[in-house]
Amino acid sequence: MGFDYGKYIRPGKLPHIWCPGCGHGIVMKGLIRAIDSVGFSKDMTSIVSGIGCASRLPGYVDFCTLHTTHGRGVAFATGIKMAKPEMNVICVGGDGDGVAIGGNHFIHACRRNIDITYLIMNNNIYGMTGGQFSPTTPTGAKASTTPYGNPDPPFDIAKLAIGAGATFVARGTAFHAAQIDKLLAEAMRHKGFSVVEILDSCPTTYGRRNKYKSVIEMMNHLKDVAVPLSAAEKMTAEQLRGKVITGVLYKENKPEYASEYRKLVERVQAG
Amino acid sequence: MISSFERHGAMEKKKPVVLVNERYCKGCHICVEFCPTSVFEMRGFTAVVKNPEACIACMQCELRCPDFAVTVSQ
Numbered sequence: 278m279g280f281d282y283g284k285y286i287r288p289g290k291l292p293h294i295w296c297p298g299c300g301h302g303i304v305m306k307g308l309i310r311a312i313d314s315v316g317f318s319k320d321m322t323s324i325v326s327g328i329g330c331a332s333r334l335p336g337y338v339d340f341c342t343l344h345t346t347h348g349r350g351v352a353f354a355t356g357i358k359m360a361k362p363e364m365n366v367i368c369v370g371g372d373g374d375g376v377a378i379g380g381n382h383f384i385h386a387c388r389r390n391i392d393i394t395y396l397i398m399n400n401n402i403y404g405m406t407g408g409q410f411s412p413t414t415p416t417g418a419k420a421s422t423t424p425y426g427n428p429d430p431p432f433d434i435a436k437l438a439i440g441a442g443a444t445f446v447a448r449g450t451a452f453h454a455a456q457i458d459k460l461l462a463e464a465m466r467h468k469g470f471s472v473v474e475i476l477d478s479c480p481t482t483y484g485r486r487n488k489y490k491s492v493i494e495m496m497n498h499l500k501d502v503a504v505p506l507s508a509a510e511k512m513t514a515e516q517l518r519g520k521v522i523t524g525v526l527y528k529e530n531k532p533e534y535a536s537e538y539r540k541l542v543e544r545v546q547a548g
Numbered sequence: 549m550i551s552s553f554e555r556h557g558a559m560e561k562k563k564p565v566v567l568v569n570e571r572y573c574k575g576c577h578i579c580v581e582f583c584p585t586s587v588f589e590m591r592g593f594t595a596v597v598k599n600p601e602a603c604i605a606c607m608q609c610e611l612r613c614p615d616f617a618v619t620v621s622q
């Protein structure tokens with residue numbers, strides 16, 4: 278028997294706006310299954326986003342949702358967690374939203390280790406605005422703003438998160454659909470800033486310009502590049518060239534910001 | 549004609565029922581491609597269930613459809 282997504286989707290909101298074969302729909306289903314498995318209630322769960330195709334996600338799901346300004350989802354999510362630490366706060370968005378315009382909010386949320394789960398749907402492009410390159414567009418790839426190939430090296434979002442202080446960092450792909458909810462559920466259970474990067478596909482503005490002939494080719498590419506951490510540990514640097522390591526990449530327990538801030542307030546008020 | 553005995557036998561096997569909601573389907577081909585037993589085919593811009601008998605209830609189609617268009621029930 279399949280999963281009943283209907284109980285978490287706002288009535289009348291489907292079909293969603295995403296293009297045929299866009300991975301965002303697959304990721305949204307994973308997020309719903311994850312929330313269901315950890316048992317977060319609708320009233321106590323806030324889903325926040327910035328702007329972009331990925332950031333349209335909160336409009337479809339029946340939780341306390343907030344669709345904000347470009348790159349600022351994490352800042353609004355921080356505000357919610359500080360004001361109502363008892364809420365389960367989840368922020369979602371794209372690569373452009375999270376590591377281009379929102380990059381500064383991102384690194385500082387990692388540094389503070391505030392208890393938010395941050396889902397980044399990384400399709401390596403600005404999908405919504407017609408395919409401009411993002412900080413995760415691979416070197417050499419074509420975008421509307423890099424018609425001769427992208428000269429920039431890309432960010433590794435997971436490494437960036439670990440370097441900036443996030444205490445839970447995981448990576449999956451839209452092809453490995455059954456793993457998405459497992460990674461997100463573990464991230465939600467972790468107390469601290471948890472980053473889950475899902476390698477995603479934008480057939481419309483990225484696939485067409487690059488070498489992908491179809492939605493299926495993009496999905497199979499995700500399948501081919503992903504190497505689970507356990508397998509990667511036994512591989513040489515040469516064997517890992519061009520591959521992306523998936524799974525829970527980093528986990529650490531450190532003081533959480535909203536709790537530490539409460540303690541500070543109590544200490545100061547006690548005089 | 550099927551006897552009630554046979555019908556009972558068929559019920560016991562609990563054949564999976566695969567449905568495509570054509571109002572949601574955007575014709576991405578994902579279910580057609582990733583179903584291991586070729587249950588689906590494309591008809592115009594929509595996926596349709598062509599071989600319901602072949603379904604092994606692996607749930608791949610329901611898991612992967614980006615558009616909430618496929619359901620498999622037993």
Ligand SMILES: Cc1ncc(C[n+]2csc(CCOP(=O)(O)OP(=O)(O)O)c2C)c(N)n1
Nearest residue numbers: 329330331347371372373374402403404405
């Ligand atoms: C302040 C501001 N600058 C620029 C934009 C235009 N804009 C909208 S979405 C977007 C990029 C979205 O890319 P991403 O976050 O990767 O999401 P995707 O569409 O790829 O899912 C941009 C630049 C905006 N809405 N607001």
Ligand code: SF4
Nearest residue numbers: 295296299330404479
């Ligand atoms: S433009 Fe790209 S990211 Fe946006 S909905 Fe279409 S396929 Fe998805």
Ligand code: SF4
Nearest residue numbers: 573574576577579613
């Ligand atoms: S996977 Fe879903 S949207 Fe894509 S063709 Fe099949 S039913 Fe339609």
Ligand code: SF4
Nearest residue numbers: 583603604606607609
């Ligand atoms: S459940 Fe598996 S076998 Fe049945 S239609 Fe879906 S993908 Fe095919």
Ligand SMILES: [Mg+2]
Nearest residue numbers: 371372402404
């Ligand atoms: Mg993007």
